[in-house]
Amino acid sequence: MNPIRNALRLAAMYAIAAATTAHAFSAHAGDHAYRLDNAAYRQECGSCHVAYPPQLLPAPSWRAVMGGLGAHFGVDASLEPAVQREIAAWLEANAGRRDAAAAGKSLLRVSSTPWFRKEHRREIASDKALHPEVKSLANCGACHQGAEQGNYSERGVRVPGGRTR
Numbered sequence: 001m002n003p004i005r006n007a008l009r010l011a012a013m014y015a016i017a018a019a020t021t022a023h024a025f026s027a028h029a030g031d032h033a034y035r036l037d038n039a040a041y042r043q044e045c046g047s048c049h050v051a052y053p054p055q056l057l058p059a060p061s062w063r064a065v066m067g068g069l070g071a072h073f074g075v076d077a078s079l080e081p082a083v084q085r086e087i088a089a090w091l092e093a094n095a096g097r098r099d100a101a102a103a104g105k106s107l108l109r110v111s112s113t114p115w116f117r118k119e120h121r122r123e124i125a126s127d128k129a130l131h132p133e134v135k136s137l138a139n140c141g142a143c144h145q146g147a148e149q150g151n152y153s154e155r156g157v158r159v160p161g162g163r164t165r
């Protein structure tokens, strides 16, 4: 066979393989499994609460969170400057695109964003967040069994006190 045709065919095969992989990954993301592939982030930002997926807030929100670690929701979460820069850069590079601002200010909480309020309207309306096992909507792992690994797929949801439908 013509070696050029052969090479083209091989290239086409790789293109298809790459497209299939990309598709498999986006299907995965559509299932709400997020990559938390930064060790410093998981260690430093996953000790008091789950390491929230960077995709769930836009870059301006992450910038605001990372710029205020000294007074972080009532606690001091400040970091060494080099570690802070590394984590901030990774969060912004992997940030989501959904808007998260109110009255011109970036929201600091995933749990305050419009998409989150909509997705969790039943839990919010029924005060599920106040259940003693949940305590706060920021406590994602109370209901999302895979939250530690960044997995928020529907299969892993178990709401303490039962789901309200």
Ligand code: HEC
Pocket (backbone or CB within 6 Å): 044, 045, 046, 047, 048, 049, 052, 065, 069, 072, 073, 075, 076, 077, 087, 108, 109, 110, 111, 112, 135, 136, 137, 138, 139
């Ligand atoms: C010393 C403990 C501590 C550390 C370390 C910490 N946080 Fe927090 N964080 C908190 C507390 C407390 C809250 C508020 C939780 C609540 O409302 O129930 C919070 C809330 C948040 C929220 C809002 C959650 C929501 O959607 O309501 C984000 C985002 C967040 N932290 C990001 C980070 C990032 C990024 C880091 C690492 C740089 C970090 N945190 C490290 C204690 C910490």
Ligand code: HEC
Pocket (backbone or CB within 6 Å): 031, 032, 052, 056, 110, 111, 119, 120, 123, 128, 129, 134, 136, 137, 138, 139, 140, 141, 142, 143, 144, 152, 153, 154, 157, 159, 160, 163
């Ligand atoms: C009180 C329980 C509870 C808490 C706390 C909670 N969730 Fe949820 N979450 C749910 C339920 C219930 C659903 C809806 C699942 C469904 O029917 O698709 C949901 C849906 C989601 C979805 C969409 C999943 C899908 O398949 O459509 C995401 C993403 C999500 N939650 C992220 C979070 C994050 C991030 C946090 C923490 C900041 C959090 N949740 C806290 C109960 C909770």
